[in-house]
Amino acid sequence: MRKACRLVLAALFTLITGSGAFAGTYDLTIDEMRAGYDRGERLTMAVNGQIPGPALRFTEGEEVTINVTNRMDTDTSIHWHGILLPYTQDGVPGISFPGIKPGETFTYNFKIKQAGTYWYHSHSGLQEQEGVYGPIIITPASREPYKYDRDYVVMLSDWSDEKSEAILGHLKKNSDYYNYAQRTVGTFFKDVSEKGWAATLKDRADWGRMRMTPTDISDVSGYTFLINGKSAAQNWTGLFKPGERVRLRLINGSAMSYFDVRIPGLKMTVVQADGNNVQPVPVDELRIAVAETYDVIVQPKEEKPFTIFAESLDRTGYARATLAPKAGMSGEIPALRPRPQLTMADMGMDMGGMDHGAAAGKEEVAAPTMEHGAMAGMDHGAMPGMDQPDSQSGIAPKAAKPGGKVLVYGDLKAMKPYAEYRAPDREIEMKLTGNMERYFWSIDGVKFSDAEPIRLKHGERVRFTFVNQTMMSHPMHLHGMWMQLDTGKKKFNPLKHVVNVPPGQTLSVDVPADAMGEWAFHCHLLYHMATGMMRKVIVEGPVAANVEMRHE
Amino acid sequence: MNKRVPAFLILFCMLTANASAMEEHEPHFLFFQADQFEYRAQDGRDSLKWDAQGWYGGDYDKLWLKTEGEKPAGGKTEKAEAQVLFSHLVTDFFDVQAGVRYDPEPHPRRGYAVLGVQGLAPYYFETDAALFLSNEGELSARFEAEYELLLTQRLVLQPSLEINLAAQDTSARGIGSGVSDIELGLRLRYEIRREFAPYIGVNWERKLGQTADIARRDGEDTDVPSFVTGVRFWF
Numbered sequence: 001m002r003k004a005c006r007l008v009l010a011a012l013f014t015l016i017t018g019s020g021a022f023a024g025t026y027d028l029t030i031d032e033m034r035a036g037y038d039r040g041e042r043l044t045m046a047v048n049g050q051i052p053g054p055a056l057r058f059t060e061g062e063e064v065t066i067n068v069t070n071r072m073d074t075d076t077s078i079h080w081h082g083i084l085l086p087y088t089q090d091g092v093p094g095i096s097f098p099g100i101k102p103g104e105t106f107t108y109n110f111k112i113k114q115a116g117t118y119w120y121h122s123h124s125g126l127q128e129q130e131g132v133y134g135p136i137i138i139t140p141a142s143r144e145p146y147k148y149d150r151d152y153v154v155m156l157s158d159w160s161d162e163k164s165e166a167i168l169g170h171l172k173k174n175s176d177y178y179n180y181a182q183r184t185v186g187t188f189f190k191d192v193s194e195k196g197w198a199a200t201l202k203d204r205a206d207w208g209r210m211r212m213t214p215t216d217i218s219d220v221s222g223y224t225f226l227i228n229g230k231s232a233a234q235n236w237t238g239l240f241k242p243g244e245r246v247r248l249r250l251i252n253g254s255a256m257s258y259f260d261v262r263i264p265g266l267k268m269t270v271v272q273a274d275g276n277n278v279q280p281v282p283v284d285e286l287r288i289a290v291a292e293t294y295d296v297i298v299q300p301k302e303e304k305p306f307t308i309f310a311e312s313l314d315r316t317g318y319a320r321a322t323l324a325p326k327a328g329m330s331g332e333i334p335a336l337r338p339r340p341q342l343t344m345a346d347m348g349m350d351m352g353g354m355d356h357g358a359a360a361g362k363e364e365v366a367a368p369t370m371e372h373g374a375m376a377g378m379d380h381g382a383m384p385g386m387d388q389p390d391s392q393s394g395i396a397p398k399a400a401k402p403g404g405k406v407l408v409y410g411d412l413k414a415m416k417p418y419a420e421y422r423a424p425d426r427e428i429e430m431k432l433t434g435n436m437e438r439y440f441w442s443i444d445g446v447k448f449s450d451a452e453p454i455r456l457k458h459g460e461r462v463r464f465t466f467v468n469q470t471m472m473s474h475p476m477h478l479h480g481m482w483m484q485l486d487t488g489k490k491k492f493n494p495l496k497h498v499v500n501v502p503p504g505q506t507l508s509v510d511v512p513a514d515a516m517g518e519w520a521f522h523c524h525l526l527y528h529m530a531t532g533m534m535r536k537v538i539v540e541g542p543v544a545a546n547v548e549m550r551h552e
Numbered sequence: 553m554n555k556r557v558p559a560f561l562i563l564f565c566m567l568t569a570n571a572s573a574m575e576e577h578e579p580h581f582l583f584f585q586a587d588q589f590e591y592r593a594q595d596g597r598d599s600l601k602w603d604a605q606g607w608y609g610g611d612y613d614k615l616w617l618k619t620e621g622e623k624p625a626g627g628k629t630e631k632a633e634a635q636v637l638f639s640h641l642v643t644d645f646f647d648v649q650a651g652v653r654y655d656p657e658p659h660p661r662r663g664y665a666v667l668g669v670q671g672l673a674p675y676y677f678e679t680d681a682a683l684f685l686s687n688e689g690e691l692s693a694r695f696e697a698e699y700e701l702l703l704t705q706r707l708v709l710q711p712s713l714e715i716n717l718a719a720q721d722t723s724a725r726g727i728g729s730g731v732s733d734i735e736l737g738l739r740l741r742y743e744i745r746r747e748f749a750p751y752i753g754v755n756w757e758r759k760l761g762q763t764a765d766i767a768r769r770d771g772e773d774t775d776v777p778s779f780v781t782g783v784r785f786w787f
Binding site for chain 2: 168169170172173174177180181182183184185186205208209210211435437438440447449531532
C-alpha cells in the first residue's frame, strides 16, 4: 500500500514537473555489416544494423545516457554533432577521450541544453563514410514558433562501393582519380568556337600556369546518393494529406557531397539552420553543405506526389525522395543540370593571391589579395555571396526555377536576438589551405599533425575569419560552441555549427568561448579532415583551474 | 628478364618494412606504377622495355624506387637500372630526391649517387631531372618530361621526352661526352580503369655526338624508331 502511494506520488510529481522524460537511456551498437545499393553489397559499418543509424529523439532538458558498444575489431567513437556538452562526452578520439576499443562499451552522459535537428557520426578514421551516422531530433521544452502537421527527417548521404580507405589511397596517388569531367581536346575546340582562339588559349594558359583545373569542384565521385538510407530508385516516401504542413529536417550526413535541394512545385520555408530557429525564409532551392542541417516547412495542397530532388554539386547524380498522398507514388524527376565549373572569380580574382598551401611549408602563406582586412569594419555589403548568389562565381548556387529564390547565408536571421552579443575581443585568422596535387589539406599551411592547438580563454569572444585560399569549398565545423556567422545582422546573426566557406572567399564567425575543455575544429569534408585540415581548440579558464582540464 | 630486378624489389620491400615501423600517426601509402611496360617492334630486333617507379611514405617524406631497362626479344637484358631514393616535398609540386642507383647492365657495372628533382611543372608537365655520379667518378644527367593530352575522359595521348647527358667519355659503356641521346615517345592509352590502361604508340631513340660515333664504330644503330604496345598500370 505504501509502495503504491509512493508510485502515485512519483507519478504526480512527474505530471507537475511537466515531463516524464528527464532521463533517458539509449543503446547503440556499432558493428560490421554487409550493405549496398543498386550494384551489389560490400562489408561496411553501421549503427544498430542500419544505415543511417536509428534516429535519436531527445527532449530539451533531458539527462541522456547513451551506451555505445563496439562490436568491431577496430576502435570507434560517436560524436554528437552540434550538441553542447561537456568536452569529455564529445566523442573525438585523441581530443575528448581515447575512443571505444573493440568489445568495449562507452557510456555517454550529458544533459540536453538545446533543441532542433542535429546528427551523430563516428569520429574515428574514415568510419563516417562507411555508414556510422544517424539523425538526432531534440524536442524543445517550450512551444515551437511554427506549426506543422507532419515531421520527417530527410538525411542525405553519399554511399560508395569502395571502402573509404581505398578512396583516400586513390586520392593520394592520383588526386584527379575521380574527376571524369576534365577538360579535353573536345572541350578546347568547343571553347574556341564559342570564345575564339585568343580567349581560349589565355584561359588554358591561366589555369595551366596554376596547375589547377576549373573542373575540380569535388574530390570524390562514384557515389550513390541516399535519402534516409534509400537510393533514388528505392524512393523514400513521406506521406501527407493535401493542405498539411510538413516539416522536413534536412541533414547532410555526407562524407564529401554538397547538395542543391529543391521540391519542384513547392516553396520551402526555412525555419531552422543547424538546429537554431531562424526567421522564416521562403525559398525555391537551397544548397546544403556537408554536415549542415536545415529545417524547412512545405505545404503541398494538391493530391499528387512531389519529388524531393537533391542534386550533388558535381552533378554526378542525385538523391531523391517523394512526398506523396499515398505510398507507391512517384513524381516527375527533373534532369540533372550541367556540372558547374570554377571561374577565375572563384579563385579570388587575382591569381597572385591563390596558393597551393605552402607544402614545404610550415612557413607563413602569402596573404591573399582579397581585402578581408576591410571586414573588421563589419560592412559586409561587399562580401560576395552573402546577400545574393555571387554572379561572378561559377559554382554559386542558382535556382533551377527561372527567377527562383536560392537560400544564401545573408537570409539567415536568428529568431531571437543573442543576448550576449558584443564586439569580439580578438580575431584569429584561419587560412584554409591545401595541396591539391598531393592531396593533403591544412590550415595556415600546417597540417593537424604538425600544428599547435588554438588556445582560447573562457568567457572571451573570439572572431574567427576564414580565408579560403583553395579552390574547394570547406564546411568548417567547431565542436562544443556555436559560431555566430557574421551576416551583418549583429545580435541576429545566426548560430551555426558548420559554415561553408566557398573558394577564394572570406567570412567571419564570432565564437563565444563558453565551454571549457578541448575541442575539435575542422573541415567537415571527411578526406580534408583526415589529411590535415583540422585544429584542436583548448578553452582554458583562469590558470588555477587548468588542473581540471586534464584527461582522466 | 634480369634476375637482379626482383632482387631490387626485395630490397625495396625490406626498406619499406623499416619505414613502416617508424610510422607515427600520419598514414603512409604504397604506390607502384609501370608507366612503360611494353613490347617494342623495331627493325631487326624487337625488345621488351620497362620503366616503373613507386614510393612508400607520407605527404612530405617518401622512399622512392625507380627502375627501367630493356631486354631484346630472345636475348639477355641489355640495359637495366634501379634507383632507391629518399624523397622530400620541398614546394607544393616538387620533391627533391637523393639516393643511389645501380646498373647491373651493361657491363662494366656501375653504381651511382643520385640527386634529383621530380614534380609537376607549370602547364601540367610531369618532369624529372637528375644528376648521377658513378663509383668511377663519371658525371651524367638525365631530364625527362611528359604531358597528358585528354582526347576523352579515358583516351589519353602522352608525349614524352628524355635527354641524357654525360660530362666525359665512358667508351666501355658506349657513352661519349655531351648530349648522349634523346628519346621521344607518343603513346595513346585507354584507361579501362585509372589503374589499368593498355596503349599503343611510337618511340624514337637517337644517339648523338660522340655516343653516336661509338655506336657506329661498334656497328650499332644510332637511330631506333619503334612501334610500341604495352600496358600502363599502377596500384
